[in-house]
Amino acid sequence: MKDSMESTTGSLVIAGRVFTSRLLVGTGKFRSHAVMREALLASGSEVVTVALRRVDLTRAGEGDVLDFVPPGMTLLPNTSGAVDADEAVRLARLGRAATGADLVKLEVTPDPRTLAPDPIETLRAAERLVAEGFAVLPYCSADPVLCRHLEEAGCATVMPLGAWIGSNRGLRTRDAIEVIVAQAGVPVVVDAGLGVPSDAAEAMEVGADAVLVNTAIAVARDPVLMARAFALATEAGRMGFLAGRGAILDTAEASSPLTGFLA
């Protein structure tokens, strides 16, 4: 059983930390830090990921993105921009030194066009970071075997992509996600590609433990409203999953069966 399912409250547990919200959010692509802050608040999210390459770790409090993250949110520094395991490890260490957080969202993307995660370097980096005491949340391809490896390496979650990052294409990897969810012993967070609230609901309905949404909120005409919509959809999808859907049938079946009078 997964950590997240063991809790009777339905909380999400990642690396021993307990969260009520199952929507994780990002900080990129917003038109301003002020709008980002409002959207983060509206999302009800408790975890926010921040690209270390965008944060000035040498300069405290001068309108940096970190100054606009609402207090109380758990910071999840990410290694976006890293092209191999060495860079990701180096960046994670810098992030820990600066923020004190031992959580890291591991991103290794050597191809700047697709930003597709590099499975080999991601696994290498994960092994090293786990050994250094990090709680590692790896962004990865929706590959069941890779997710097994990452879990065995000691990662706190797996974060398979729903579609190409930033693409808003929805849950294109649904078939793979279903397999990953079925086998995973750590929370599965569907990361990347979810474009509209119903995509988040779909991911949650198939059993993902959480979703991470950034672009869809940031580039919406009204990011604050979209953040709220994703929060509701994530919750609705989770409830739908817990409620257990009915069987899918080939033909119609009346909701009042012919033998109903016998009851």
Next chain:
Amino acid sequence: MSAPRGRFATYLDDLPSAGSASDVAAADVELALARPSLDGLPALLSPAAAPYLEVMARQARELTLQRFGRAVRLFAPLYVSNACLSSCTYCGFSKGLDVTRRTLSVPEVVAEAQSLAVQGFRHLLLVSGEHRIEVSANYLVACIEALRELVPSISIETQTWSDDTYARLVDAGLEGAVHYQETYDRVRYAEVHTAGWKRDYDRRLASTERAAESGVRRLGIGALLGLSLDWRADVRAVAEHAVWLQRHYWRTEVTVSLPRIKQSASGFQPLVPVTDAEYVQAMAALRLVAPEVGIVLSTREPAALRDGLARIAVTTMSAGSSTEPGGYLQPGQAQEQFAVSDERSPAEVAAMLESAGYEPVWKDAFALR
């Protein structure tokens, strides 16, 4: 002796001619707009596409937002030297021009960088003329090593170097290298580059390939519009070059710049001026056929045009630039390369971007070493 022809040069030489821009019909433009591709670029650059400018701009904006989000990277050029051993008829640093020359010491470079960092910059472009004694590989390594803690993203726009030197610079912390071909027209190139290292067209053109193979991860290319008779051919060559580089060096980011010739100490006058409308057309067309290429716009262009282009195609801008070595702390002590048009401060440019709904991105990298 000239350098061997590089791989892209061979590709470019084999590329079929675009034909005459005046022969393009509206139907060709509509076809090119329906499914933008490099093959359709000559049509998008032609006079026949002028009535479609708003449509092109709208499509370009859509693509830019999709690929790059509501964010524009900001950087500053840091001129380290105007010493030059090359003679280029259009450049204010050209060898033989009677101008005040200056090469900054490494501590002076650091002081200039600090003054830029205070304003927010974490991405600097070290610029120099071509003088391999005053601006040597050792000098650049020393500059990069002295700056890398302060400035996580350092690029150079200097002379071209050997593979070994690019690798050394990368090892010191170099992230990007910019090599403008100026014009891809071999005949015109020879006319304006009359002497020096830069006279070798093939060495210049292959240098971006050498840099990529040596581990430089941000590659900048471009053409100086107004230098050749046919700016459309140069824009097409730049687009072909950018896409070719992306195809061959999948780990690199490619940025493109299309500066227009400005007034300089050289007194050079453009053969054919590129109008503002044509300039916007070129930028939009470039975005349509190369959606993943970063487009850089300098302070050469006036404020209103820059503000407009940031909403259409541009993804990286300089701001508050000085084009003279030492010009941020001690202006007026050396010759500038060209006069800037947009004289707003970095804070003012950032405020403009914010009011247009974009996040000004000062820092978008981490120290590589």
